Amino acid sequence: GPKVLQIPSHQIIDMGQMVTLNCDPVSNHLYFYWYKQILGQQMEFLVNFYNGKVMEKSKLFKDQFSVERPDGSYFTLKIQPTALEDSAVYFCASSGTGGSDTQYFGPGTRLLVL
Amino acid sequence: QQQVRQSPQSLTVWEGETAILNCSYENSAFDYFPWYQQFPGEGPALLISILSVSDKKEDGRFTIFFNKREKKLSLHIADSQPGDSATYFCAASWYNQGKLIFGQGTKLSIKP
Numbered sequence: 001g002p003k004v005l006q007i008p009s010h011q012i013i014d015m016g017q018m019v020t021l022n023c024d025p026v027s028n029h030l031y032f033y034w035y036k037q038i039l040g041q042q043m044e045f046l047v048n049f050y051n052g053k054v055m056e057k058s059k060l061f062k063d064q065f066s067v068e069r070p071d072g073s074y075f076t077l078k079i080q081p082t083a084l085e086d087s088a089v090y091f092c093a094s095s096g097t098g099g100s101d102t103q104y105f106g107p108g109t110r111l112l113v114l
Numbered sequence: 115q116q117q118v119r120q121s122p123q124s125l126t127v128w129e130g131e132t133a134i135l136n137c138s139y140e141n142s143a144f145d146y147f148p149w150y151q152q153f154p155g156e157g158p159a160l161l162i163s164i165l166s167v168s169d170k171k172e173d174g175r176f177t178i179f180f181n182k183r184e185k186k187l188s189l190h191i192a193d194s195q196p197g198d199s200a201t202y203f204c205a206a207s208w209y210n211q212g213k214l215i216f217g218q219g220t221k222l223s224i225k226p
Binding site: 001004006031033035041042043044045048055056058091093095098099100102103104105106107108 | 118146203
């Protein structure tokens with residue numbers, strides 16, 4: 001089936017540094033999502049993005065977070081500065097249309113903030 | 115009012131049996147319920163989904179039963195196979211919204 005790629009698969013950084021998580025969505029998909037999963041807990045919605053704009057963000061999407069997709073390339077999640085509580089697995093997803101269209105997930109980026 | 119809950123946390127059944135995974139939700143506005151299957155080290159993949167206008171959805175060995183009045187649904191996996199061993203997530207959404215609200219997952223193990 002359609003594949004979403006995420007780079008890197010793992011990232012270890014020191015608290016306070018900046019990190020950028022990259023997502024290569026399914027080609028011709030227009031809607032993009034980030035979800036966060038802390039070990040042992042459920043996956044939680046962070047943000048969705050369409051037509052160059054954030055459509056909705058949750059309370060987990062702190063001011064230190066930002067998303068963009070410059071020139072149709074990677075869809076990125078940037079955290080600056082990072083905090084210890086940002087340690088989690090971040091999943092990117094994409095869908096062709098919004099609503100109940102199938103969201104295809106990447107394998108996740110495992111972020112550890114020390 | 116956005117919580118989605120799953121039970122049990124983990125389930126072990128013998129190969130060939132029917133595994134039953136349960137899900138409940140609080141927000142009566144939810145009308146789209148996908149189930150995702152996730153293997154270790156991979157992202158979740160859509161297995162089967164149902165809209166709230168239906169009370170049952172079948173796809174091969176996988177069936178969703180939906181009870182709108184009780185805000186409950188269940189995923190039945192018939193003739194369980196060892197390859198079905200995975201974590202299953204129930205999720206919910208509004209039809210016109212993209213964001214998914216996930217349950218905590220049920221880790222299913224199939225004994226050969």
